[in-house]
Amino acid sequence: MKRGASGGPRLGRRGFLAAASSSAALFVIPFRLGATETAGAAGFTANAFLRLDAKGVVVLSLPKTEMGQSVYTAIAMLVAEELEVGVGTIAVELPDGEEGRFGEVTQETGGSTSIRETFFPVRQAAADMRASLVGAAAAGWGVAAKDCTASDGRVVHAASGREAHFGALASAAAARPPAMDTQLKDSSKFAVIGKPTPRLDSRLKVMGEAIYGIDVVLPGMKIGAIAQCPAFGGRLESTDRQAALAVAGVVEIVVLTDAVAVIADHYWAAKKGLDALAPVWTSAAEPDLDQARIEGEYAAAAATGKGFGAEGTTSLADVADGLASAHSKFSADYQQPFLAHAPMEPGNCVLHLHNGELEIWTGTQIPADARAAAAGAAGLPVEKVKLRNQLMGGGFGRRLEPDFIVRAVEVAKSCPYPLKLIWSREEDMQHDMYRPYYHDRVEAAVDAEGLPVAIFHRIAGSSIMARLYGDEFDGVDSDAVDGAAVTPYKLPRHRVEFVRHETLVPTSWWRGVGGARSAFVVESFVDELARNAKADPLIYRRRLLESDRARAVLDLVAEKARWTQDPGKDRARGVSIIHLWNTFMAQVVEVGRSDDGVRVERVIVAVDCGQPVNPLGIEAQIEGGVIFGLSAALSGEITIADGRVEQSNFHDYTVFRMTDAPRIDIHIVDSTAEVGGLGEPPVAAVMPALANAVCALTGKRIRRLPILKTLAV
Amino acid sequence: MDRTLTINGKLHNVDVDPDTPLLWVLRDILHLTGTKFGCGSGLCGACTVHVGGEARFACQTAIEEVGSDEVVTIEAAHTLAVGQRVQLAWINTDVVQCGYCQPGQIMRAIALLQKNPNPSDADIRDGMAPNICRCGCYPRIHAAVRVAAETAQ
Numbered sequence: 001m002k003r004g005a006s007g008g009p010r011l012g013r014r015g016f017l018a019a020a021s022s023s024a025a026l027f028v029i030p031f032r033l034g035a036t037e038t039a040g041a042a043g044f045t046a047n048a049f050l051r052l053d054a055k056g057v058v059v060l061s062l063p064k065t066e067m068g069q070s071v072y073t074a075i076a077m078l079v080a081e082e083l084e085v086g087v088g089t090i091a092v093e094l095p096d097g098e099e100g101r102f103g104e105v106t107q108e109t110g111g112s113t114s115i116r117e118t119f120f121p122v123r124q125a126a127a128d129m130r131a132s133l134v135g136a137a138a139a140g141w142g143v144a145a146k147d148c149t150a151s152d153g154r155v156v157h158a159a160s161g162r163e164a165h166f167g168a169l170a171s172a173a174a175a176r177p178p179a180m181d182t183q184l185k186d187s188s189k190f191a192v193i194g195k196p197t198p199r200l201d202s203r204l205k206v207m208g209e210a211i212y213g214i215d216v217v218l219p220g221m222k223i224g225a226i227a228q229c230p231a232f233g234g235r236l237e238s239t240d241r242q243a244a245l246a247v248a249g250v251v252e253i254v255v256l257t258d259a260v261a262v263i264a265d266h267y268w269a270a271k272k273g274l275d276a277l278a279p280v281w282t283s284a285a286e287p288d289l290d291q292a293r294i295e296g297e298y299a300a301a302a303a304t305g306k307g308f309g310a311e312g313t314t315s316l317a318d319v320a321d322g323l324a325s326a327h328s329k330f331s332a333d334y335q336q337p338f339l340a341h342a343p344m345e346p347g348n349c350v351l352h353l354h355n356g357e358l359e360i361w362t363g364t365q366i367p368a369d370a371r372a373a374a375a376g377a378a379g380l381p382v383e384k385v386k387l388r389n390q391l392m393g394g395g396f397g398r399r400l401e402p403d404f405i406v407r408a409v410e411v412a413k414s415c416p417y418p419l420k421l422i423w424s425r426e427e428d429m430q431h432d433m434y435r436p437y438y439h440d441r442v443e444a445a446v447d448a449e450g451l452p453v454a455i456f457h458r459i460a461g462s463s464i465m466a467r468l469y470g471d472e473f474d475g476v477d478s479d480a481v482d483g484a485a486v487t488p489y490k491l492p493r494h495r496v497e498f499v500r501h502e503t504l505v506p507t508s509w510w511r512g513v514g515g516a517r518s519a520f521v522v523e524s525f526v527d528e529l530a531r532n533a534k535a536d537p538l539i540y541r542r543r544l545l546e547s548d549r550a551r552a553v554l555d556l557v558a559e560k561a562r563w564t565q566d567p568g569k570d571r572a573r574g575v576s577i578i579h580l581w582n583t584f585m586a587q588v589v590e591v592g593r594s595d596d597g598v599r600v601e602r603v604i605v606a607v608d609c610g611q612p613v614n615p616l617g618i619e620a621q622i623e624g625g626v627i628f629g630l631s632a633a634l635s636g637e638i639t640i641a642d643g644r645v646e647q648s649n650f651h652d653y654t655v656f657r658m659t660d661a662p663r664i665d666i667h668i669v670d671s672t673a674e675v676g677g678l679g680e681p682p683v684a685a686v687m688p689a690l691a692n693a694v695c696a697l698t699g700k701r702i703r704r705l706p707i708l709k710t711l712a713v
Numbered sequence: 714m715d716r717t718l719t720i721n722g723k724l725h726n727v728d729v730d731p732d733t734p735l736l737w738v739l740r741d742i743l744h745l746t747g748t749k750f751g752c753g754s755g756l757c758g759a760c761t762v763h764v765g766g767e768a769r770f771a772c773q774t775a776i777e778e779v780g781s782d783e784v785v786t787i788e789a790a791h792t793l794a795v796g797q798r799v800q801l802a803w804i805n806t807d808v809v810q811c812g813y814c815q816p817g818q819i820m821r822a823i824a825l826l827q828k829n830p831n832p833s834d835a836d837i838r839d840g841m842a843p844n845i846c847r848c849g850c851y852p853r854i855h856a857a858v859r860v861a862a863e864t865a866q
């Protein structure tokens with residue numbers, strides 16, 4: 001080992017940290033996960049979100065979970081702004097799934113809601129805390145509170161030169177009636193919000209010290225590998241128990257009706273035990289379920305299935321009228337495949353079921369629901385379940401479902417010791433809850449200028465909303481039609497219908513949710529209308545856009561992409577625009593030719609997400625979302641054969657690598673408008689922009705994803 | 714079977730089957746959990762460590778192949794001169810998102826720069842290609858490798 005072969009000083013960890021802080025000033029205080037103590041007499045609990053611990057550290061307890069989206073940094077910034085403390089001095093506590101603890105703010109992390117939901121409540125909590133501390137200081141000094149100010153973690157009375165650290169005011173503040181409804185800062189006074197702020201959790205993650213669910217180690221813990229029936233609705237038929245028990249390190253075999261787990265001293269022994277166990281499974285409940293059948297069923301549903309009209313769209317009679325009377329008509333069908341989430345951290349759960357109590361250590365986007373589901377599976381009252389939420393190695397919607405936690409509880413019922421159950425990548429991919437397969441059929445009538453006079457859009461797909469929330473959805477999945485029923489365009493006689501159809505393939509949320517599904521269809525179809533009208537697709541869109549903010553992001557992206565200039569030989573561009581999750585976003589994707597069809601060269605993004613909180617975080621979300629969407633649109637696809645998923649790992653479910661990633665340029669519009677979401681929009685906007693660019697390059701309209709497969713046929 | 718491994722400058726005795734991948738010895742026996750499990754098949758690079766100065770997939774390296782070669786994991790990356798520069802560049806470039814792939818990315822980048830202190834853009838792209846980041850941090854990973862290379866000059 002040629003350690004230090006390239007020369008230079010070798011510093012220990014302390015030295016490293018000192019070097020880092022001197023050159024970067026990033027290590028104000030290491031991001032602290034979890035409270036080191038509970039609020040006690042010495043501290044000051046201001047409200048559900050904020051307290052000062054006994055050492056005077058501001059502890060932020062958050063109902064939103066961190067899966068990479070930088071939500072802790074952004075929300076800590078909201079606190080820093082109103083409380084007048086440095087962002088880096090705030091310690092963050094992970095949510096634990098106590099229902100109702102944060103009032104109106106839910107404990108669910110998804111749908112690009114985290115900043116939108118917390119923007120006012122967290123600032124209010126911080127402003128109230130500041131008011132309490134200022135009040136306590138003023139009372140102690142016998143001066144008027146209005147003559148005191150807070151800054152940098154202290155209260156200052158400028159006239160007398162007195163000042164006190166927040167920590168020193170904790171008990172006095174705790175003894176006072178809590179401040180309420182404190183006036184929030186005007187956006188013109190923001191000193192933190194809107195400023196590029198480095199992530200608080202960088203150091204932890206870069207040093208390899210961050211603990212994810214899969215890293216939790218408990219004394220006496222055993223490790224399990226799980227295999228579940230690969231065919232939907234099938235069961236376990238037989239195993240070779242003796243062979244598995246003969247593997248060194250194997251301690252237990254847990255048999256369920258449709259799954260089996262081998263528990264061992266370490267994962268490799270468990271996995272070898274699982275191989276030796278050689279489980280034999282029955283065939284699927286529907287052995288003939290395959291891709292062709294599924295696609296046929298959805299095509300039929302889109303064509304003739306009973307649809308329900310989305311709220312706010314026109315009546316069947318009205319749209320039929322419009323279609324009948326038009327100058328010319330045009331229709332197109334679009335297909336979007338099942339997709340796996342494939343977060344880098346595969347499914348896992350650490351748990352200990354003992355003395356009528358269940359403790360769980362895992363990363364979940366839904367701590368409250370997960371806790372309830374685990375209690376149900378364990379047959380325990382929910383108070384007997386403790387959930388210790390962990391950092392997540394990616395979520396993308398996968399950790400919005402408690403299925404893997406429930407499965408782990410079923411296994412743990414046979415285990416008196418703490419257990420870590422790990423899904424192999426193959427298990428994770430074959431037992432995902434997939435982005436639904438969708439078939440959309442769009443019919444439009446256009447006038448002599450090629451502008452739409454009537455549009456009839458039917459969406460056939462699985463309904464996640466109906467599975468989760470039942471009949472209140474009245475036939476229309478409000479998520480699936482998001483971005484289709486309401487678009488950024490002025491569309492006369494526009495009807496959107498949803499046709500629910502289910503197969504045995506389990507479905508759930510996937511980054512971009514319904515809006516991304518709709519955006520691909522709407523933005524592809526508008527592009528087709530523009531081309532049919534022999535119009536420039538960007539100018540055509542501009543004519544139809546409803547709002548000034550939408551036109552502004554489209555104009556910005558056009559300028560930055562030099563839309564009017566020729567992209568050059570063997571290059572082409574595609575455009576898209578969305579207004580979803582309270583965010584306006586336009587993208588231009590530039591593609592070139594490569595061996596396997598196309599290569600993404602460059603993506604230009606213009607975004608108006610209202611008041612930006614952390615521009616560095618916004619750019620990261622956009623870069624990540626663009627790459628996530630490009631990857632899926634080019635090659636992402638889960639297919640079904642013999643009642644089971646065909647793909648199993650990153651060799652047959654390929655994802656973007658460094659060699660695929662394009663240059664991404666991001667332009668954020670200055671705004672003080674209501675805050676918009678950012679996790680989903682880049683995924684939604686990039687997929688159609690890419691498909692439109694590929695069409696401009698190859699002449700082949702992409703009506704079916706993934707693109708490389710469509711280009712190959 | 715008992716064998717002795719040199720990991721991050723320390724000797725460890727472990728008693729496991731010779732085919733046990735280094736990854737699980739690190740994670741489950743020595744509790745060095747900074748090295749991550751992503752695919753178990755040499756497809757994602759989450760488990761990248763250095764064995765005898767080379768970047769290796771720990772999930773594909775049986776313990777019997779390690780022999781007396783020194784193993785360095787993310788926990789000791791800062792003890793390598795290039796490692797410090799890379800980690801600092803990662804922080805200053807605000808690279809991480811979920812962070813799960815980053816120990817592997819960082820170990821890969823260190824090995825790349827140890828061999829090729831002045832990589833071209835294509836060298837960086839090809840050199841980092843074995844490592845997947847599902848959060849899509851690639852633009853910043855690329856930028857950080859460049860920064861780390863330049864701070865050495």
Ligand code: FES
Nearest residue numbers: 751752753758772
């Ligand atoms: S876990 Fe080793 S390469 Fe993926």
Ligand code: FES
Nearest residue numbers: 811812846847848
């Ligand atoms: S930072 Fe999440 S996978 Fe790379």
